Amino acid sequence: MKSKIFLYLFVFAALIVLFQFISASNLQKSMNSNIEKLETKVADLTDSLQQSQLKILDIQYFSLENNDDALAYYDHLNLKHPARYIEDKLLETNEKKGNNPLVPYDGMESDFKINKIKVLNHKWLLADFSDGKYWGDLVIKYELKDDLGVDFTLLDHLLYTRSN
DSSP, rough: OOOHHHHHHHHHHHHHHHHHHHHHHHHHHHHHHHHHHHHHHHHHEEEEEEHHHHHHHHTTOOOOGGHHHHGGGGGGTTSSHHOOOOOOOHHHGSSSSOTTOOOSSSOOSSSEEEEEEEEOOSSSEEEEEEEESSSSEEEEEEEOTSSSOOEEEEEEEEEOOOOO
């Protein structure tokens, strides 16, 4: 009787060990599969990040902040951020009642105001304007004077047609 109990205990213990071995093996396969998927995802995200960084560098190519030659024109003014200063001065033109004086169109839904600005270098900038429904772009020449005044001259403009 004692030998049968030991035999049953041995078989039961062997089944438990076999179950643990198979479970651990399946768990290891699942973990390895997850690791491979995650490594692939990391590689894809790394490639995507590198492409995004290249796009950012390409976009920043035409900007005053990254153009040392253009920034040299403003060294004597001791401005920390000349592009921001110029953008602020341009946005101040929105404060006048009615359309922005640099926008050569009359607003259809409301007054045309300048929204976004991209300072290209020490002479030119791009601006986007809108009245909430219609929009367009401006190419503006500017001059930052020694007294920190800024003169803006409209070089070109366009108003996008609205398609319903």
